[in-house]
Structures are given as structure tokens and as C-alpha cells.
Amino acid sequence: MLLVPCPNCGPMNAADLSYNGESHRRPDPKTCTPEEWRTYLYLRENPSGWLLENWYCSSGCRRHFKIERHTLTGELRAPVLPGRKPGATQGDMK
Amino acid sequence: MGKNKPPAKYSAAGLLWRGLRKQSWPRVWREPEFKSTYDVVIIGGGVHGLATAYYLASNHGITNIAVVDKQYLGSGGSGRNTAIVRSNYLTPEGVAFYDRSLDLYNSMSNDLNLNVMFSERGHLTLAHTDSALRTMNWRAEVNKLQGINSSVITPAEIKKLTPSLDVSADTRYPILGALYHPPGGTIRHDAVVWGYARGADAYGVDLHQKTEVLDILVEGGSGPEGKGPSGKVTGVRTSKGDIHAPVVVNCTAGWASQLSNMAGVTLPITTHPLQAAVTEPVKTFLPTVVVSGSLHVYVSQTDRGELVFGASVDPVATYNMSGTLEFTEELAGHVLELMPGISKMRLLRQWAGLCDMTPDYSPVMGPTPVDGFYVDVGWGTYGFKAGPVSGEQMAACVANGTTPELIKPFELSRFTEGTLVGEKGAAAVGH
Amino acid sequence: MSHRLPAPLGDVIDRSSVISFTWNGKKLQGFEGDTIASALLANGEHILGRSMKYHRPRGVLTADFWDPNTTVQVDDEPNVRASHRKLADGMAVSAQNVWPSLKFDVKAANGLVGRFLTAGFYYKTFMKPAKLWPAYEHVLAKFAPGGSVDLDTPHGRYDKRHAHPDVVVAGGGPSGMAAALAAAEAGSSVMLVEHEHQLGGHLLWGSNDDRAAANELAAACAAAGVEILTNSTVAGRYEDNWISISQRSHPGVIERLIKARGKTLVGAAGTIERPYVFQGNDLPGVMTSGAAQRLIRMYGVKPGTRAVVFTANESGDSAVEALQSAGISIARVVDARAGEGITSASGSKSRVKRVTLSDGTTVECDLLVTAVGWTTPTSLLNMAGDRPVYDADAARFFPAGPPDNVLATGGMIGDGSRDELIAHGRATGELAAGRAAVVRHRLQAATARAAAVDGPEPDYPADERTPLDRAQHPELYRSTTHGIVDYSEDVSSKDLFSAAGEGFDSVELIKRFTTATMGPSQGKLETVNTVAVLAEARNETIAEVGTTVWRPPYAPISLGALAGRINEPTRVSVLQPWHEANGATPILAGQWVRPEHYGDPAAEVRNTRTNVGIIDVTPLGKLDLQGPDVPKLLNLLYTNKWMALPIGGVRYGLMCAEDGVVLDDGVTARLGEEHYLMTTTSSGAAKIWNWIEMWLQTEHPDWQVHVTPVTTGLTSINIAGPNSRELLGRLTTDIDLDPTAFPYMNVRRGTIAGVQNCIAWRIGFTGELSYEIHVPSGHAVHVWEQLLDQGADLGVKAFGLEAQRIMRLEKGHFIVGQDTDGLSKAPVTGLNPLLKLDKDDWAGMPEVAWTMESGDHPVIVACQPDNGSVVPEEAAQILRAGTTEIVGRITSSRMSPTLNRSICLAQVTKEFAAPGTSLEVLLVSGERITATVQEHHAHFDPEGARLRG
Ligand SMILES: Cc1cc2nc3c(=O)[nH]c(=O)nc-3n(C[C@H](O)[C@H](O)[C@H](O)COP(=O)(O)OP(=O)(O)OC[C@H]3O[C@@H](n4cnc5c(N)ncnc54)[C@H](O)[C@@H]3O)c2cc1C
Numbered sequence A: 001m002l003l004v005p006c007p008n009c010g011p012m013n014a015a016d017l018s019y020n021g022e023s024h025r026r027p028d029p030k031t032c033t034p035e036e037w038r039t040y041l042y043l044r045e046n047p048s049g050w051l052l053e054n055w056y057c058s059s060g061c062r063r064h065f066k067i068e069r070h071t072l073t074g075e076l077r078a079p080v081l082p083g084r085k086p087g088a089t090q091g092d093m094k
Numbered sequence B: 001m002g003k004n005k006p007p008a009k010y011s012a013a014g015l016l017w018r019g020l021r022k023q024s025w026p027r028v029w030r031e032p033e034f035k036s037t038y039d040v041v042i043i044g045g046g047v048h049g050l051a052t053a054y055y056l057a058s059n060h061g062i063t064n065i066a067v068v069d070k071q072y073l074g075s076g077g078s079g080r081n082t083a084i085v086r087s088n089y090l091t092p093e094g095v096a097f098y099d100r101s102l103d104l105y106n107s108m109s110n111d112l113n114l115n116v117m118f119s120e121r122g123h124l125t126l127a128h129t130d131s132a133l134r135t136m137n138w139r140a141e142v143n144k145l146q147g148i149n150s151s152v153i154t155p156a157e158i159k160k161l162t163p164s165l166d167v168s169a170d171t172r173y174p175i176l177g178a179l180y181h182p183p184g185g186t187i188r189h190d191a192v193v194w195g196y197a198r199g200a201d202a203y204g205v206d207l208h209q210k211t212e213v214l215d216i217l218v219e220g221g222s223g224p225e226g227k228g229p230s231g232k233v234t235g236v237r238t239s240k241g242d243i244h245a246p247v248v249v250n251c252t253a254g255w256a257s258q259l260s261n262m263a264g265v266t267l268p269i270t271t272h273p274l275q276a277a278v279t280e281p282v283k284t285f286l287p288t289v290v291v292s293g294s295l296h297v298y299v300s301q302t303d304r305g306e307l308v309f310g311a312s313v314d315p316v317a318t319y320n321m322s323g324t325l326e327f328t329e330e331l332a333g334h335v336l337e338l339m340p341g342i343s344k345m346r347l348l349r350q351w352a353g354l355c356d357m358t359p360d361y362s363p364v365m366g367p368t369p370v371d372g373f374y375v376d377v378g379w380g381t382y383g384f385k386a387g388p389v390s391g392e393q394m395a396a397c398v399a400n401g402t403t404p405e406l407i408k409p410f411e412l413s414r415f416t417e418g419t420l421v422g423e424k425g426a427a428a429v430g431h
Numbered sequence C: 001m002s003h004r005l006p007a008p009l010g011d012v013i014d015r016s017s018v019i020s021f022t023w024n025g026k027k028l029q030g031f032e033g034d035t036i037a038s039a040l041l042a043n044g045e046h047i048l049g050r051s052m053k054y055h056r057p058r059g060v061l062t063a064d065f066w067d068p069n070t071t072v073q074v075d076d077e078p079n080v081r082a083s084h085r086k087l088a089d090g091m092a093v094s095a096q097n098v099w100p101s102l103k104f105d106v107k108a109a110n111g112l113v114g115r116f117l118t119a120g121f122y123y124k125t126f127m128k129p130a131k132l133w134p135a136y137e138h139v140l141a142k143f144a145p146g147g148s149v150d151l152d153t154p155h156g157r158y159d160k161r162h163a164h165p166d167v168v169v170a171g172g173g174p175s176g177m178a179a180a181l182a183a184a185e186a187g188s189s190v191m192l193v194e195h196e197h198q199l200g201g202h203l204l205w206g207s208n209d210d211r212a213a214a215n216e217l218a219a220a221c222a223a224a225g226v227e228i229l230t231n232s233t234v235a236g237r238y239e240d241n242w243i244s245i246s247q248r249s250h251p252g253v254i255e256r257l258i259k260a261r262g263k264t265l266v267g268a269a270g271t272i273e274r275p276y277v278f279q280g281n282d283l284p285g286v287m288t289s290g291a292a293q294r295l296i297r298m299y300g301v302k303p304g305t306r307a308v309v310f311t312a313n314e315s316g317d318s319a320v321e322a323l324q325s326a327g328i329s330i331a332r333v334v335d336a337r338a339g340e341g342i343t344s345a346s347g348s349k350s351r352v353k354r355v356t357l358s359d360g361t362t363v364e365c366d367l368l369v370t371a372v373g374w375t376t377p378t379s380l381l382n383m384a385g386d387r388p389v390y391d392a393d394a395a396r397f398f399p400a401g402p403p404d405n406v407l408a409t410g411g412m413i414g415d416g417s418r419d420e421l422i423a424h425g426r427a428t429g430e431l432a433a434g435r436a437a438v439v440r441h442r443l444q445a446a447t448a449r450a451a452a453v454d455g456p457e458p459d460y461p462a463d464e465r466t467p468l469d470r471a472q473h474p475e476l477y478r479s480t481t482h483g484i485v486d487y488s489e490d491v492s493s494k495d496l497f498s499a500a501g502e503g504f505d506s507v508e509l510i511k512r513f514t515t516a517t518m519g520p521s522q523g524k525l526e527t528v529n530t531v532a533v534l535a536e537a538r539n540e541t542i543a544e545v546g547t548t549v550w551r552p553p554y555a556p557i558s559l560g561a562l563a564g565r566i567n568e569p570t571r572v573s574v575l576q577p578w579h580e581a582n583g584a585t586p587i588l589a590g591q592w593v594r595p596e597h598y599g600d601p602a603a604e605v606r607n608t609r610t611n612v613g614i615i616d617v618t619p620l621g622k623l624d625l626q627g628p629d630v631p632k633l634l635n636l637l638y639t640n641k642w643m644a645l646p647i648g649g650v651r652y653g654l655m656c657a658e659d660g661v662v663l664d665d666g667v668t669a670r671l672g673e674e675h676y677l678m679t680t681t682s683s684g685a686a687k688i689w690n691w692i693e694m695w696l697q698t699e700h701p702d703w704q705v706h707v708t709p710v711t712t713g714l715t716s717i718n719i720a721g722p723n724s725r726e727l728l729g730r731l732t733t734d735i736d737l738d739p740t741a742f743p744y745m746n747v748r749r750g751t752i753a754g755v756q757n758c759i760a761w762r763i764g765f766t767g768e769l770s771y772e773i774h775v776p777s778g779h780a781v782h783v784w785e786q787l788l789d790q791g792a793d794l795g796v797k798a799f800g801l802e803a804q805r806i807m808r809l810e811k812g813h814f815i816v817g818q819d820t821d822g823l824s825k826a827p828v829t830g831l832n833p834l835l836k837l838d839k840d841d842w843a844g845m846p847e848v849a850w851t852m853e854s855g856d857h858p859v860i861v862a863c864q865p866d867n868g869s870v871v872p873e874e875a876a877q878i879l880r881a882g883t884t885e886i887v888g889r890i891t892s893s894r895m896s897p898t899l900n901r902s903i904c905l906a907q908v909t910k911e912f913a914a915p916g917t918s919l920e921v922l923l924v925s926g927e928r929i930t931a932t933v934q935e936h937h938a939h940f941d942p943e944g945a946r947l948r949g
């Protein structure tokens, strides 16, 4: 099982977190077209490679955070809390 | 169908004859030469790609076709699935579609002259809660209206059909009833793949294994590099060279997004592993296919005596097929809830395949905004049973240039139009 | 025990302890330390089973865990590996796969027609007539191999353990022991896991010196604090060295699953001796050199009287010595290194009798021992992503290079003397410990709240081990004749040739077509021979053909161990003991056990409607929301408006997902300036908490809202019925219940039955005047009992979930997930006045707006069957009259005790939604009835006079 580093709790078994999928910008609900909104709702890049995605520390501190994960190899880059900038590196967990 | 029957005919007499003469059988399919032009390129040598090729050739006379696969035929979901077939879906469009597939499966051994070992053993979907029972009733009612043999049965009837199930009331997940679908069953997945491959090859379709598509060639599109909407497909770039073709069909299931992205078409798909496992063989005791949605598990026993288990897809999207320990732990716990007597059986092997999940648990079929680029994807955890009908309908779609009625509800455009299909309730763990 | 050898042969058996068991009903004896197979051989029983397809007699081949020929039934346990399982007193052992008996097996007739039953034959026949396949299938199933399950087997004691070792060593031979020892000496916590029953690996059947060295290393490991797990298997290696270990030796437990997060994994699984492919290679009496040595040296069993030994290596030479020490005459040593070979063996049905050599001579014997080389069991390394590479000079596959946190040592990567293997093991152990220390440091440092980590990060040690040499070995896979490649699947080299000829000519295809390598020994013995034969058939090298990927587990694990102690928790309210003591019928509702009713739900309804009833509604999800921005949050998540809810106000709200589909509903009360209490559906409680956190943390991190789930902290009781005000009034002094002071959809806090800080609000799910009170759970039983005591003369009675469902249906309230489904967007509910499109934003708003604009959606309506005595089933379909076109379905239905008629909610297309429309309903029985759409959702008191009173 993958170890996913929560920015708060440190490395957690992936099963103790919830996975919220590909990270997306939410269009302005007042002005968006159906196409824009449904792109946000349904369409996914779903790459085999690096992907910025949302995780939720559901059995730990209940933090939502973003992390870059390689969808083929499982490698992870440093997690980012919403509202903070990516940058601080998180050691390689392997 | 079948103007051009495959050569060496398989039969009991043939087995005897060749056995006596110590003669061997000819190759099931050729090792074709790589050509640079075809009328149709089908990406993906799974059941969908091969069936599409087969029906294009047999029903429409289009035979200048390349099926390319980056690995061997059936290396994707088609060779990894648990081969459960049924047609007791929830929506009328789903029922009509899968029922046609079941028809094709019924005559397949004969049509393809290869025993696909369709075992019509009956399919039970257990209900452990009131609300599950309500959904089972709903499915049964929709099914019956379309002439599908499907009904809700009581715990006592379940026990009679499948004595190994614990139907007592005082369990954590009591069995309150089940949707019983006598025509459901299992099939030998590899045989279906080989049958279509052999059939297509006999019509002259070229099957290129170990040929990876690296890019899709598109001209005139509105996206980067002339790809994307309003473009026109001109061929594919493969690890063995370019192939020019006016029609390209994406039948790559778990890898569907990767391939569609190459054409500039974004899909409503995420790729999740689905895991399965088998036990060591024991003498047969489980006569039906048993599915429990609440417990995320389904099980059947092969003729060889192994129990074959599956579950629902892993929550985390990934292209990694290495599988997890948690899957086996949960599986075992849940199976023993259903059949407490089998704790001493041993899990022999686990594996995973990639599933192309859509938001409405229904496929994406037909044309795309790129002219000549078709998709037959979004098969999630239920696409094996749909192989024959998808091949038949996609062939018609490509050959006639219009989307047949049976697959209209599954067009890509439904996502921008917001008209999703309502299978979600029934397919979550319904194989 | 006629075939038992005298001591000192038989290291692991204890001749002073005799064990009795039965074999196919016959009483036999063995010794403590025997495996089932060694005990059987000692008794002269050398046929242990029959092969799967041709039902050929089979005997011991490898005499270890991987022996494909010796699976037996032991009591209620199928597929026991007789060459591994220790004999125990009273075991009832029987052969599997035999009918009617081991000696006389009718299915052996299959052998005669074998020529026609080539691999994959079933694909080519039984197609016609199609109707007959089920009959054929039935017959084929009779041939299913394996033992039998006793469905009454109880779930015995299984267990699980989590472990956090620095280093896990898989394999307890000389290199594995040395690695474990060195790692422990370097300060690592170490688990040393050995498949067999004792440490030592191949030293156990080696020379006296070998055995002494094994004992010494084992003792040193124990002294160094290594945790030694014998009769245990490292079964899987998953991401980030998540390692599963099946421990079959934990006292009092049948099998235990250990889940270890190893910082480094050392693969030291040695090698597995390969059988040789030639005609007759599956005759009883043909075995590997390891098998012969194990039987003689470890178990003191004489495997034959006159032997031919075909050897290409030291193991064969050592087998010759072992055979001699056992007094077995050596008829011939055939030395592959000298260019000699064997072509075939023949015999009677039950035993090898003679061997034909490459030079054409034949030699009589009753034992043929082969030593033709090794397979590296790279399974665990495969799971770590390694893809082994073939080395033709050494005639075996080697790991290509696993990831940094997985190291291999010993026979898996090379050859050497005992001392060389130990030295390599030691170096590997040191490296493993060094790397583990770095990983440990990083894991601690990454845990932000952990106490400061000691010192700087240690250097990451590079791999500077002196590699082990690889011994030259002739490539010996198949002789010039065809023989069995896969013993458990009965697949011969001939089958593989013909499959390759048919085009199934890659490893993966041939494996699927012939089922070679798919059986219980998981390809440990068969894979490389399969690859070699395929290479031969294709006229390619083994390296070109490549090998298959070994999948987990390394060795089969029982379902019992994987499940562990089965413990699926349920939730209950603190009142549940009261309910059960007072005649409640429990029902499972999601995770909760709740009272369905206390005997007669219809009576409960009538009592509530005429007097007063109380119901435990604790499972309602409850979230305590505090902070200045709560109104913004509510405004964002609910479809209606929340900015102006006054303190003391309660409002109903509907939530949508971003696709406009109804997600949840409930009421939220404003308790104070910045303090709110939200309720959700019972099943939605956890989901909505996550949903709120998601919005707050990702879209609006600047909003100040603090969310605390209080679902079980507060016990919720609904007091409903005309007498509810009177009843509550008797229990509270500080809440003014006067309808003008405390109107409908209001909330008050106060003391109830002496319990302070209770919350009471007036809402009307049942349609009655009702107060829902939320009481600190520690005092809930008291409050509940007080309600019953004080209200005795008011006719108060508890009511259950079923009565509540009836009353809500009478009142026409829909239930999310029952009356709505996965496609129901908010307008389906008919609550259009609550869908405020003039707000700036709310979850799902755009889709709801477009749906309302198009008007193209079904709606929920109330309907009543024209024959009020018929209750259509929930799920009954509504059809366009006289057709099979589905236009809706009944979503809820009950017989109403209040109205004395059947009532329903339904979802129908717009066309059928107008009041007065006649609907045609198809009952499950097939009968069609008619029902009429009602004016209001509420079948009862549509104006709400009762609840507002
Ligand atoms: C464990 C498991 C159990 C399942 N159980 C069932 C079941 O019981 N019933 C059921 O109906 N369905 C089941 N399914 C789903 C079913 O297997 C799939 O939906 C179905 O096999 C899809 O078939 P396909 O032909 O579309 O794709 P696949 O068989 O996956 O074929 C796709 C092919 O595309 C090839 N490919 C990918 N990328 C490229 C490229 N760039 N170039 C060339 N080729 C490429 C791959 O190599 C692969 O062979 C299960 C799936 C799994 C994983």
C-alpha cells in the first residue's frame, strides 16, 4: 500500500485517506456555459504520468491537500495545502 | 454471417482424426506483414477491437483492417476479467443492449466454430438491505417488461439454488432476497478473444501484436497540432511505423484516455484497477454466480473447481496493475460473511486489470468531434459481456457512418448535453 | 514403517514420539517431525495422488512445499501439501482426485485417449449441438481436481498483526540468516521469515558441517534479537514495501496474517530445483536430487532400493552420497557434465522400472533422481517491479535489479560456497540496515508533529557488495522425448509444441491456452521449463522468449487468515438496550441497528396521531457549525437562502451535488449568533461532513467555520402527536412552549427532565405537532424514561422506524435515495420554490438552472391506487396505458392506518404528473391496476394544520 504524506500527519497508509481525484478549476457558476461546466464535471485528462490530485486525510487530521502523483509508478511529489504555494520539498518516502 | 468460413474446422471428429494421424492443427491466425495503409485501424486487441474487426468483415465486407495491440491479443481487460455475462441491467437502454450481446454469446460457439464454454448457470445478485431489495425489484420489473428472465427470489429459494450461502437472519449482512437471472453465467474469456481473432484473420484482417500506437494523426482540428474538434483523422503512428487510414477506432479500455488525448479528444473517463483472485481448486459446490453489491464481492466457481472472486474498482485512479493486499483481505472477509464454511480454502493468485470508468457506469460509443475517429470505450467493469454487441454495432456505425439506435444512448455527446444514462444504481458492483 | 532408515539419518524426526494417523481409512504411524508425505513413504505408500487430466499415479517429486504431486485432504481441509504439513495425531488423510479409489481409478482411462485430449481440446469440440454443452460441462466438472470443502467448517481462530520492522528477510537459508544477523547487529529490528519448519535452507540436507553451520547461525540470529518466523511465508510485497507474511506457526491460531511496513526487504529465497522433461518423468519413483536428500537426511526415509542418478551439478553428486548412506544401490550415475544423458523412463503404472540413456542402454531401477538445475523464485522481486533476465551460462533467470529498498542475496543472485553465501548475506544485511536507517529517519522527519528526529539524516549507503559468482551450468530442460512440464495441470511438452504451432506462441498466450503454470504450485517448478520448451518450439533462445510475471501471493494463503477475526461493527444509540428490552424488533439501517417497531407499527401510527409517540432518531447526522461565515456556507451548500435566518429559527434545506443531483436534505437551526446545528440524513452523515470540509478547505479557505460532528454526542428524540406539547411541558421549566413564543420551525435551548443544554425544535416529518429534542447522550436514557413516565396518562408510546416511514409517507415527504435516485436533479422533488437561482452560487446551481429551463425531467407525485386495498410494490413500474412503455415507477408505498387505504409516492414523467391523471401501474404479479395522481404530496393534512398547531 502506498504511503501518502499528509502535510499534517506525515506518511499515511493510502487506505486511511480518501481520494478525490484530478484537481480541477471550478468555473464561475453564474457565467459558465453548459460545455464549460460539464467539462469540469465529467471530462478528465486521466494521464498515465504525473497528475495533480486531491486527497483528504479522512482517518487522520481531515485536511484536504493536493499532491502530485505519478499514476503509473506511484511516485509522489511534495503535498500542498490549499491556499499555500508549492515549494517546500517533502523528503523521498521510499 | 460467415461467407468465408475459417479454414481448419474444429470438431470432435477433427480431434479424433488428427489424433489418430498425429497431425497438428494449423495456426489460429497469421503473423501478418506490416502494411502502411489500411481502410480501418482498430487500436486494441481485446474483445471489443477484435469483435469490431470481425463484424466489419463478416457483416459489411470491409476486410482491409489492421488491429494493433501493444502487447499480445487479450492482454488487457479481455484476458483478465471474471467473464460474467448477464443482461439484467436497470435501464431499458441497458437491457436491450446487453440482451443482444447475450444472444450473440448464445450462438457464438457455433458462429465462430470454437467452444467459448458459455455456462448459463444463473446469476444471483444478493440484497442485504431494504433499499437494495427495492433496487432489485426495480431491475426485475424493468427486465420483465423487456422479456428478460429476471425475478426477485426469497432466502429459502436462494438456499435451494446455492446451499453454501448463509441465509440466516442474524448475520451482519443478512440476505433478504436476490435478483435471480437464470440466463446469466460465465464464459471462457480467452476463447472469445481467440474466436474473434481467428474469425477476423480468416477474413483477411491483419492482427498486429506487440505494435504500440504512439500517436494519432489528425489534420485540421481546432486544438494544438491541428488535433481536436473539427479535425480529420489520417492514421496512426506505431512503434513499427506509420499507418495511414481514414478511420481509426479506439478500443483500448483502460488506456482509452491516453489514446483519445492523442487525437485531441478528452473523455469522461478515469482509469481504475479492478482486482480479481482465484483459489486453489476444490470439488465443485457453487452452482451459480453470486454477486453482493453491499459487500463489494462476487464469486463463481470454474469447471476446474477454482473460486473466482472480484470486487469493485479500487478507489485511487492508477495505471499500475500490481494489486493490493487490502483487496484480498476485504474480499476474504466478505466472502466468509456469505459462505462461512470455506475459511480453509486458499487464495492462489490475485491480479488486476484497468477499467475505464465513466460517471454514469455506461460506455462511450460512436463518433467523436474528430472526423473518422471513433471510440468504443468506457467499459468499466462490465465490458466483457458487451463485447459481441459492441463489435456488431460499432461495425455498423463505422460502415454506415450513422450511429445505430442500440448505441445512440451511449454517444460521447451525452456528456456535454447532460443526458447521462441511469445505470449507476445497478452497475456499481454488478459484473 | 518398513522404509524407515536407522539413525543418525532423519535429523528432524523424533523417534521417541509416535504419531497415529489414517491414510484412506487405513491406520498408520509416523514420528513427530515427519511430514505427511515422509510418514507415508516410511510406510511404503508411494502413490500419493493422481494427476488432474489423465489420472496418472503420482508420488513424491520434490518433497517440499512446492511438490505438485502430493496434495491431500486432511479432515475437513482440502489441498493440504503433504510434503510440507507436519503429521499430527489423529489426522485423517486421504488422496484427492481419485475415484473410486487410489489404486483403481476409472478416470485413468483418460490416459488412453490422451492423444485426443491435447491442450485446449475443449475449445475445439462440444460446440454442437449448443444445447448439449451444459451436459458436457457437468461431466468435465467431475474431473475438477482438488479436495472437498466441508461447508460446515467453523470459522476457526485466525488473526492479524501489524509490524514495523526495519528489515524483513524472506528466506532462512545461510544467506538469509547471515543477512538477518548482520542487520540486527547493525541495530535494525529484523524479521526473518522461513517457509519451511526450521531455519537452514539447503544446509539442512547437506553435510554434517553444513548442518552444524546452520544451527550455529540460527542460534546467533536468535541471540541477536532477530524475530524468527518459521513455517511462515513472505507472501506479498506491495507498494512502499508493504509486506504480507502468512504465519502458520503462531500458537493457538490456524494462520496469522502479518502486515509489515518493512523499510528494507531482503529476498533470500534461494533456488528451486527444476524437474527434467522426458517421457516418464512423472512416474512415482522419479524425483529431484533435493527430494532424495531431504527424505533420507531429514526424515530418515528410504525412497527406493536401486537408483539411477542423472546429475549436472553438486546437488546430484551429493544425492549420490545420500543414497549410498541409505544403503540404496546406485545402478548408474549419468553425468550431464560428461555429455551423458537420459531419454526416457518407463515402468509399471505405479513405479519407475527402467531408464533409457542417451546412448541407448537401459538400466533397471526403482528410483530415478535428477539434478538438472535451478529456478530462481523471483516472485517477490517481480512484485517489486523487477523483471528477471535469463543467463544462458548459468542456465537460469536472475533478477534484473529490484528497487533500492529491495535487496537480493544468496542463490537468487548467484552461487558460492557456504562461506561465500554467508559473506554475501552479511554484506546484504549491513546494506539493508543502512538503508532502513535512512528510510526510518525520513519517515520520522516527514511526520511534522513527531518529536525532533535524532541527528542528521544518515548517508544513504550505496551497494558496494562483492557480487556472488554465477556457476556455469548446462542448459538442461528437455530430453529428446516429451514429458510432463506442468504436473498439477497435466501439461506435457508435446502440448506446448502443438500450442505454439497453432500460434499461441508467446509465454502469455501459451500459458492461457494450455494452463501450464496456472496450478497450485504457481509455476515455481513449471515456468522456466515452459519457457524453455516454447523457445525450443519457436527456435528462439530462452532470453528471447522471456518469462511471465509471477503474481502474489508467493504461496497460497487461507481465506480465513486474510479475513482474520471477522468483525464488522454496527452503531447503536444509547437507547438501543432500552428498545430491545421493550420488545423492539431490530433492523439494520446502514451502519445502525434501530428499532423497526415494537410489535404493531400501524398501532404505533394511530397512537401517535391520536395521543403522542416518541421515537429515537439519533442516527440523524448532526453537525455543530460555529463561526461568522456559517451563513455563507449554508447558502453555498443548500439550494435555498440562509443569510437571514434569525437566532432561534430552523429551516429545511436541500443539497445538490455539482451535477445538480439531490445529495441530501435536512434541517439546520441557528442556535446563537455564530452557532448552528445542521442535521443530515442518517446515511449522509459522514458524506456531508466531508463535503463541507471539502468546500471550506479547497474553495473557501478564508471562511471561518468550525465543524464538529455530534451525531452520537447528542441523542435525538422526536416527540410527536397532539399531546406532545403537554408532554414536553411537563418536563421543562425554562422553555416556553406557547405556540406564539415557540412557533413551528423554531428552536429553543433549555432544560428537559432536569438535563441542561438540551436543544428542542419544532419540525414535522410525521405531520404531527412535534418537538425534536437533542439531549447530551449521557442523560438520554433518563430523559427517554421520564417522557414515558410523565406521559403515561397522555398515552405516550414509543414508535419505531416503520411507523415513522408510514407517517412521513402519509405526509408526502420524500426520502433522498428512495424517492430520488442517482439521476434525480433537484427539480424532480417538486420543491422549486426552494431552488434559488438568484443566489450567486450554490453547489449544483448551473445544472439545476438548465434543468428547470428545459423542464425536461420526471417529478415526484403522490398517487393513490383506485382500489385502496391494493398496495403496489415499491419499484412497481408505471406504464403508458395498454403498452409496455415505462413512464415512471412507484418509489414508496404503504397501507395508511390513518386513511385506511394504500398511498404512494411515485416518479413520473411530466406528462403524467398533473393532479387527477390516471396512472397504469404494473404490479410484480403482472396484474395492472390504476392509480390517481393527487393534488398534493401530502395524503394527509395537506395544509399542515396539525403540525403548525
Ligand atoms: C478483474 C476484472 C474483472 C472483470 N470482470 C468482468 C465481468 O465479469 N464481466 C464483464 O462483462 N466485464 C468484466 N470486466 C471488464 C472487461 O474485462 C472489460 O470491460 C473488457 O475486457 C474491455 O475489453 P476491450 O476489448 O475494450 O479492452 P481490453 O481487453 O482492455 O483491450 C485493450 C487493449 O488495448 C491495448 N492498448 C492499450 N494501449 C495501446 C496502444 N497505445 N497501442 C496499441 N494497443 C494498446 C491493450 O494492450 C489491450 O490489449 C472485468 C475487468 C477486470 C479488470
Ligand SMILES: [Zn+2]
Residues within 6 Å of the ligand: A006, A007, A008, A009, A010, A057, A060, A061, A062, A063
Ligand atoms: Zn493528516
